[in-house]
Amino acid sequence: MKRVSLFFTLAVAAGFASQAASAETLKTVKDRGQLSCGVSTGLPGFSNPDDKGNWTGLDVDICRALAAAIFNDPSKVKFVPLSAKDRFTALQSGEIDVLSRNTTWTLSRDTSLGANFTGVTYYDGQGFLVKKSLKVNSALELNSASVCVQTGTTTEQNLADYFKGNNMKYEVIAFAGQDETVKAYESGRCDVFTSDVSQLYAERLKLANPADHVVLPEVISKEPLGPMVRHGDDQWFDIVKWVLFAMVDAEEMGVTQGNVDEMAKSDKPDLKRAFGTDGNLGEQLGLTKDWFYRIIKTVGNYGESFDRNVGSGSKLQIARGLNQLWNKGGIQYAPPIR
Amino acid sequence: MTTAPRTPPPQFVFRLKRALGGRAGWGGLALQIMFAAVLVWIAFEIVANARANLETQRIISGFGFLRNNAGFDVSQSLVPYSGSDSYAWVFLVGLLNTILVSVIGIFFATVIGFFVALGRLSPNWLMARIAGGYVELIRNLPLLFQLLFWYLAVLGALPGPRQSIPLFGSFLSNRGLVIPRLVPEAGLAPCALALAAAIVIALGLRHYARRLLFENGRAMTIWPYVMGLLIGLPLVSALVFGAPFSLEVPVLKGFNFSGGTRVIPEFVALLVALSTYTAAFIAEIVRAGILSVHRGQMEAGLSLGLSRGSVLRLIVVPQALRVILPPLTNQYLNLTKNSSLAVSIGYPDLVSVFAGTALSQTGQAIEILAMTMGVYLLLSLVTSAIMSFYGWRLGRSLGA
Numbered sequence: 001m002k003r004v005s006l007f008f009t010l011a012v013a014a015g016f017a018s019q020a021a022s023a024e025t026l027k028t029v030k031d032r033g034q035l036s037c038g039v040s041t042g043l044p045g046f047s048n049p050d051d052k053g054n055w056t057g058l059d060v061d062i063c064r065a066l067a068a069a070i071f072n073d074p075s076k077v078k079f080v081p082l083s084a085k086d087r088f089t090a091l092q093s094g095e096i097d098v099l100s101r102n103t104t105w106t107l108s109r110d111t112s113l114g115a116n117f118t119g120v121t122y123y124d125g126q127g128f129l130v131k132k133s134l135k136v137n138s139a140l141e142l143n144s145a146s147v148c149v150q151t152g153t154t155t156e157q158n159l160a161d162y163f164k165g166n167n168m169k170y171e172v173i174a175f176a177g178q179d180e181t182v183k184a185y186e187s188g189r190c191d192v193f194t195s196d197v198s199q200l201y202a203e204r205l206k207l208a209n210p211a212d213h214v215v216l217p218e219v220i221s222k223e224p225l226g227p228m229v230r231h232g233d234d235q236w237f238d239i240v241k242w243v244l245f246a247m248v249d250a251e252e253m254g255v256t257q258g259n260v261d262e263m264a265k266s267d268k269p270d271l272k273r274a275f276g277t278d279g280n281l282g283e284q285l286g287l288t289k290d291w292f293y294r295i296i297k298t299v300g301n302y303g304e305s306f307d308r309n310v311g312s313g314s315k316l317q318i319a320r321g322l323n324q325l326w327n328k329g330g331i332q333y334a335p336p337i338r
Numbered sequence: 339m340t341t342a343p344r345t346p347p348p349q350f351v352f353r354l355k356r357a358l359g360g361r362a363g364w365g366g367l368a369l370q371i372m373f374a375a376v377l378v379w380i381a382f383e384i385v386a387n388a389r390a391n392l393e394t395q396r397i398i399s400g401f402g403f404l405r406n407n408a409g410f411d412v413s414q415s416l417v418p419y420s421g422s423d424s425y426a427w428v429f430l431v432g433l434l435n436t437i438l439v440s441v442i443g444i445f446f447a448t449v450i451g452f453f454v455a456l457g458r459l460s461p462n463w464l465m466a467r468i469a470g471g472y473v474e475l476i477r478n479l480p481l482l483f484q485l486l487f488w489y490l491a492v493l494g495a496l497p498g499p500r501q502s503i504p505l506f507g508s509f510l511s512n513r514g515l516v517i518p519r520l521v522p523e524a525g526l527a528p529c530a531l532a533l534a535a536a537i538v539i540a541l542g543l544r545h546y547a548r549r550l551l552f553e554n555g556r557a558m559t560i561w562p563y564v565m566g567l568l569i570g571l572p573l574v575s576a577l578v579f580g581a582p583f584s585l586e587v588p589v590l591k592g593f594n595f596s597g598g599t600r601v602i603p604e605f606v607a608l609l610v611a612l613s614t615y616t617a618a619f620i621a622e623i624v625r626a627g628i629l630s631v632h633r634g635q636m637e638a639g640l641s642l643g644l645s646r647g648s649v650l651r652l653i654v655v656p657q658a659l660r661v662i663l664p665p666l667t668n669q670y671l672n673l674t675k676n677s678s679l680a681v682s683i684g685y686p687d688l689v690s691v692f693a694g695t696a697l698s699q700t701g702q703a704i705e706i707l708a709m710t711m712g713v714y715l716l717l718s719l720v721t722s723a724i725m726s727f728y729g730w731r732l733g734r735s736l737g738a
Contacts, residue, residue: 152698
């Protein structure tokens with residue numbers, strides 16, 4: 001008899017679990033007709049709703065690519081905004097199928113949370129944002145400062161490690177939501193706002209005078225951000241993993257949203273394998289033969305998604321840096337599609 | 339035809355049947371057993387189901403995580419705490435913070451509530467309207483908004499630490515109120531003993547004064563003596579044995595003040611919001627209690643020559659307390675539970691620190707939430723037990 005999760009988490013307000021948490025996520029998603037994707041409550045560049053309620057961002061693109069691969073329709077996604085506090089319980093309880101919410105990949109999260117990371121969409125690190133008027137040039141000058149941080153994140157722990165490791169004292173004020181944290185920083189309650197560097201750039205845009213704030217040069221941790229799925233479903237794990245790899249491989253092979261139609265007719269063996277003209281790799285994953293075409297046609301390759309959301313084509317203007325392809329100076333590397 | 343007289347069932351069997359099944363007898367017992375079995379089965383199913391699902395996803399369960407390092411800091415802690423303490427210690431820190439804000443909040447809410455209620459009942463038209471306006475306004479706005487208002491309005495009005503307002507050696511800024519810290523010196527123990535002795539003597543004096551009143555009818559004002567004792571004895575001990583405390587004055591160094599203790603603005607905002615909100619409800623309860631006492635009591639008291647204040651204090655309010663106490667207990671429990679809103683302003687109470695940060699770090703939602711709910715249940719039970727005891731003593735003395 002199938003065991004259905006009943007009262008799995010006692011205080012998750014957003015509804016109880018509805019399906020079994022084992023080897024069936026793809027079937028559940030197909031039956032539902034919609035992918036349930038956990039995102040942030042609003043982080044420009046990664047997952048942000050515009051004033052009409054349309055979600056855009058790097059994490060959002062992963063979910064849209066997933067929906068395109070399954071349904072051939074990138075709009076068949078339900079975005080569930082989650083704070084840092086309840087993102088994991090939502091995944092554990094089955095409320096969402098995939099958590100694409102700029103979450104850092106750590107060992108304890110891979111094990112004790114009952115979830116797996118499927119890859120790295122963004123190699124990030126933790127930094128500090130301070131007001132220029134404080135005339136601070138380095139994080140090592142922040143002894144006895146007040147720091148605002150979002151609770152329940154690796155940020156909090158890295159902060160403790162960094163200040164302890166450098167024998168500096170500090171006062172931490174931890175808020176549940178990103179918005180309250182930034183508001184408290186802006187009001188002067190704390191001197192420093194700490195988060196992943198990409199989030200610092202994104203939040204700085206939302207401040208009243210972005211030019212009055214500066215990101216300090218120190219990057220004090222490794223923060224590889226990636227999507228998460230539950231333990232116990234290998235097929236779904238493979239699907240989410242290979243959707244990201246498809247986007248990275250597409251950039252490596254030179255396939256873009258613009259030229260995907262001509263590339264689909266190409267005779268080159270690696271392109272024929274990817275597009276399904278040769279072999280049935282898509283079906284082996286549990287998707288259709290044209291899974292690769294669907295993904296690139298709807299969201300483009302990794303580079304295009306990056307530029308559009310956080311790079312030169314966006315307001316954040318973050319350089320590719322570590323997120324460039326492995327053969328162009330960065331460390332984004334996807335296994336071959338064969 | 340003679341029928342043999344029916345022998346009544348043996349007393350023992352009859353008593354057993356009554357004890358087990360009540361008036362329904364053996365049938366009642368059978369129903370109770372079935373009902374209990376169903377409850378046990380449901381509980382077992384819930385636990386076993388949760389366990390099975392946890393295992394499928396390989397989520398760790400059990401309370402072993404309490405020994406692991408927490409790895410994060412909190413901004414206010416009544417006991418010494420650092421980032422390398424365990425989750426169990428974090429639980430204690432959060433619990434103490436919750437208890438602190440709840441106890442102080444209950445005290446202020448009661449005081450404010452009583453005064454607002456008396457104001458509303460006052461014959462002074464303006465005072466009654468102002469008190470009524472306070473109650474209506476505060477009662478009808480959601481607590482979260484009031485909390486955010488106090489936090490943002492208060493924070494917004496205060497200057498940064500480098501421009502803080504100095505007040506008798508303390509400094510007020512948006513980092514909080516930094517007051518000089520009392521450092522215990524050698525004279526602390528004798529001073530504490532002197533204070534304890536003063537309290538004991540004051541209680542004895544009160545007992546003597548009451549006996550004097552009830553037996554001889556002589557009213558003795560004891561508060562000058564009590565004040566003299568409470569101030570004088572510790573003062574004498576300080577002169578003889580040395581000062582009990584020395585002051586550590588805070589000094590602005592770099593970003594913040596060093597030295598001194600700090601009352602963080604989150605604590606003050608939470609305290610003010612909780613106190614004023616609950617006071618509005620308590621005011622109505624107290625007013626209901628006072629109105630429930632027969633008007634004749636007030637008239638009788640006034641005809642005896644007592645002032646209005648004395649009648650209230652000695653005659654009306656003690657009788658009103660029987661009506662006030664049960665809903666008042668409710669409000670105290672509400673205040674304790676409402677303190678969990680602290681997470682929205684960054685005050686490190688139990689929910690914010692344990693059921694928030696620790697939960698997302700360890701992922702063990704069931705254990706952590708069960709512990710948190712258990713603690714709140716315990717706090718509520720203790721509060722209602724105390725209030726019940728107080729009500730029982732009151733009932734005894736009033737001859738209820």
